[in-house]
Amino acid sequence: MSKELSASEPSVPSAAAREAREEVGLYVHIPFCAKKCYYCDFNSYTLDRAMVERFLHALEQEVSQYSRKLERRGESVVFDTLFIGGGTPTCLAAKELRRLLEMLRAHFTFRADAEVSCEANPGSSNVDKYGALREAGVNRISIGVQSLDDGLLQRIGRVHSAQEALESFDAARRAGFENINLDLMFALPGQTQEQWQQTLQRIIQLESEHLSCYSLIVEEQTPFGDAYAAGRLTLPSEDDELTMYEWAIASLRAAGYDHYEISNFARPGRRSRHNTIYWRIQPYLGLGPGAHGYWDGVRYSNERLPHRYAEALAAGRLPIVETRRVDKDEAMDDTMIFGLRMLAGVDRAAFRSRFGVDVAEVYARELRNLQELGLLEVDEESVRLSARGLPMGNRVFEAFLRLP
Secondary structure (H helix, E strand, C coil), X not given: CCCCCCCCCCCCCCHHHCCCCCCCEEEEXXXXXXXXXXXXXXXXXXXXXXXXXXXXHHHHHHHHHHHHHHXXXXXXXXXXXXXXXXXXXHHCCHHHHHHHHHHHHHHCEEEEEEEEEEEECCCCCCHHHHHHHHHCCCCEEEEEEECXXXXXXXXXXXXCCHHHHHHHHHHHHHCCCCCXXXXXXXXXXXXCHHHHHHHHHHHHHHCCCEEEEEECCCCCCCHHHHHHHCCCCCCCXXXXXXXXXXXXXXXXXXXXXXXXXXXXXXXXXXXXXXXXHHHCCCCEEEECCCCEEEECCEEEEECCCHHHHHHHHHCCCCCEEEEEECCHHHHHHHHHXXXXXXXXXXXXXXXXXXXXXXXXHHCHHHHHHHHHCCCEEECCCEEEECCCCHHHHHHHHHHCCCCC
């Protein structure tokens, strides 16, 4: 198969094109949820058992097609990470999750120390389901807790209680998981500083290996988006949101967590390897309805609707609906925008090695302006957000987006 991208599908990256320490990821999207949360704009649909079977059959066809492409290229691609996301993967039955993981391992090769993650929601997870995932090779669980305040959970459309979230964490531990991430949200409608602090203090006591703390983003075409447009959604002020974020940083650092990315905190050695692939603009294959991938310098996306995704594969073709080859300028912009999400920032030597030019030569004006505003720190080794720039990341990122 030619290394060049066809009109409908990405090619497989050559080993020579990958840096020696560059990791390769695999993402699988499960497009089902028990219920759509009010803030969610992810590609997910109410669970339909008949559609689950059709989806799993289509996914196996997609996996098989990519596996054959790898074989025809004669290349040995070994995946460093696997992330099963959604949607809510754990709304599938334990036997369906085992089937999915067995399918992936039958067609793809993973490193012995691969990070294998699966998202889970309280209410759809128990010790038996976690045990099935653990036995099937999953070694990292990411639980969508969001809050430990029942009133707030109801307000944002979650289907679990605070007690169920705690029980889900305990079940994961009892099933043998030693690497657990907990997702939390702040700046929720009507949320007070006290509510946020109480949630985070209780979460810290659990001693999970990883925490993700995201402020609410109101997306269009969601119930929250509609309510906000109609003036019916009351959110904390920007100052209150900043206070919540800064309090979280200080509290988690004091508790021994490494704040390594804008929204992510980890115990030593427990950073998310899969997400780091995204932030470092390294290759990952995306499978499933609506999945995105970055493969051989090409960004692509799959058909979003599960039935159309299945129809494409039943017809013998990959369900890709959009592809875009990333040119050098866009790749440099992406490296800056995503790399600056990490507190270590963008490594200047790695940038020069990849693009043959120094960061300061490409972005002299942007670096100067952002330094003058106190949002960026620049030295011989790296370019990184300052403490002041950390909560203003989006403003910084926009400066590196050179539109055509």
